[in-house]
Amino acid sequence: MTIDWLHFSPWTSLLGGALIGLAAGGLMFSLGRIAGISGILAGMFSTTGNERVWRVAFVLGLLTAPVLARLTVGLPVMTFEASPTTLVVAGLLVGLGTRYGFGCTSGHGICGLSRLSARSLAATLLFMAGGFVTVYGMRHVLGGAA
């Protein structure tokens, strides 16, 4: 294993993580809810009334964060390498997988691990393993065909 020191950014990663934690903790502190993005997204369509309102408001916050960035410090770099076909397949898998698996990086990886949930630890290890194996296959077996 070689470390990519050029791109390694420990301080901004820790700071960004802390801000994510402030938001995830803050949602429980204020609304009593888990900040699981996939669950909130799906819930926008399956709930009504007040249950829908807070979810839509949260997603609007996510959507306007880059607008705020653009108006102030500028947008961060977002380099998308995947082809449109890969994006569609990946999107479908993430949509299906996060519903069957009851959560994603935020719900299981951050909130679940912060609750010391064994179920979320299993979920996190599984999706991480899925990601590691897939990238290994794409880059080192198929040679970055996508």
Next chain:
Amino acid sequence: MRAIFAYLMGLLFGVGLMVAGMTNPAKVLGFLDLAGAWDPSLMGVMVGAIIVTLGIFTLTRQRGVSCLGAPLQWPSATNIDRPLIFGNVLFGVGWGLAGICPGPAIVGVGAGVPQAVIFAAAMLLGMAVHGVLTRKRS
């Protein structure tokens, strides 16, 4: 009031994702590429996020009620069953294919990145398909 707090938390979450580099798929893939030039940054994101979340969760649990007076809705499921395993492996494969998870996908849409729009549309379709499939069974 709930909507205002929810909006602000969403905004803060989105800012955190951008600061952390999670909204850059190339960086996420750099973390998932153990066999290549490995960028461990995302470990830092997890550590930073969990320390702060764990702290606020503990404080909130001690208070017993949210600051807006809402009951605390902690997830109750503890079983590691087949849907959990199947779903998270599927999610991991999708994450590895494009380097995008749900939060960053939505931030990408807000930034007007066409690839993020394609991904997010497919993701919502996948969620809808799950809804249809599970509704039929029950």
